Amino acid sequence: MRPPRPCTTPALARATVVVLLAVLGLLGTGAGPAAAADGDASWTVGTAAGDFGSGRENYRYTLDPGGRLQDGLVIVNHGATPLHLAVYAADAFTAEGGRLDLAAKDATSTKVGAWVHADRPDVTVAPGGSAEVPFTVALPDDAAPGEYMGGIVTAPAGAGEGDGRLGIRIRLRVGGALKPGLSAEDLRVRYSGTPDPFGKGEATVTYTVRNTGNAILAARQAVSLSGPFGRFGVRAGQIGDSPQLLPGDTWKVSVPVRGVTPALRLTGTVALTPLLTDAANSVAPLAVVQTTADAWTIPWTLLLLVLIVVCGLTVAALAIRRRRRTRPARTGSAAALRPVDQQDSAG
Template identity: 35%
Template structure:
């Protein structure tokens, strides 16, 4: 929340498959945004287009006013990014786009839509001649900012945004690439040697290429001589935009300490349904079986004690008197 004087700003943002809808409960303001044509929606979930550098495209978004009063919207293009948890999001309204969002042009900055009516708004995408090949992601945003009064009497500016995603692939050399960075492993032993211990493996998956990629990741735990101790199932990695990343955390229980443990991380990248070459990375950690060693040590000390005590109790043989 940003407070300027007595005015606070709140941002509500909806990004969803078509049609994306939003609502302000107090005032009953509701509308939807979806990919469209000059004649109406065409069933697309997202706006997905291909273009060559220097090419200009035209497309539409359908803005449907679902209330009984006319609504005026701010409409503009902006860039997308991957959040820390792997979600698709768009830049805040105050941030200036530098990628596909800056290539999007509209005839006006504001559009008024009559009550219970859909307006199909055209927009253009002018691809620069020096645009980099690969996938570029953004959105066409519709927003309404309204001033309301909070429970404490403070005036609050609520900026509600609904957007249609835009995916643009610029022609050129494709370079899909996922990397695994910062693999970290922690091991914690149980007090009961029979229970083994728990292992936590964290690794960062980064999209270092120029295509949006998803995939699956798994972790295999091995001991000395490649002895397999555990393996996780495939975990889905959400779609990562070029430059995006996500940290995956896997927790594995019941892992026996075998002095040296290794975690092998394997990631299978996917470009839509196409499988790409897998990437892997490993790390290891010392895991001394302290509990077992303590039990064995205690048992050894007990045996030594019993042996020493037995020797102390053994009677000394009497010397014989030998005379000639």
């Protein structure tokens, strides 16, 4: 293994500080330099200058299966004591809140984290100095085509993950057919109703966005509801784009929809527009993917009102019928009540 190459020029130190500002957010380690285990030293990381250029914010490569390349990571120690850091590669994943993070050192990486190898597992950087740690990217012959995300990480040697770590993303494109794809899964519509028997209620549409392809994608989303034959249509308000999802990753979404007519049967529609970002950071929208699901929307308040009215009319009809049955008959009653003397005189 080659020892770390000293690299202490002021220009490089300034460059690494600039690069740090762009990459600190990638690992969730805070807004400033991470502290070393002893609390006295801090460091920054940056990309090494070489065949791939200088001043890069992160690493981007395109390699065919079985391909190899070499690059380097520059570490600058801003502290007053020697800095001993572990150096390792890790796969990326979508963390809670949509932020891309890198797996812990003891986690098993199967993609970028398994294909990137630092020339040494740790490095000691002198106070006020810097060191470059070369690393190799070596793809297996059976690497599947597509886009992958990972990173190379530095952390205090022998310390836990909570003691701070800094790293830089590695975005890798493996040669072959790129097949981007998204789907909306487990689509459900829940109608919450309204106390107004003639009013409109609110519904909640929930679903899971899944990256079903082999490209890193974000999703532009639109949600709508409609009644039978497409009537009583209503759209949800503006929905923010999903975070960038790695192949196989998922993102759960819950969308409120207001002004929904309880038309007995509702159809919910989710339209996803995949957003593909290329190496020049240009975003290209792809063909829209739609998913639908049906749900019952029973207007219980209106049905209760109708039931009360029907019951009231039924009770009233029965009362009228009973009153008619119990009324005394008048036919022949006058003759039966006339006095006997009036009957005799008549005879």
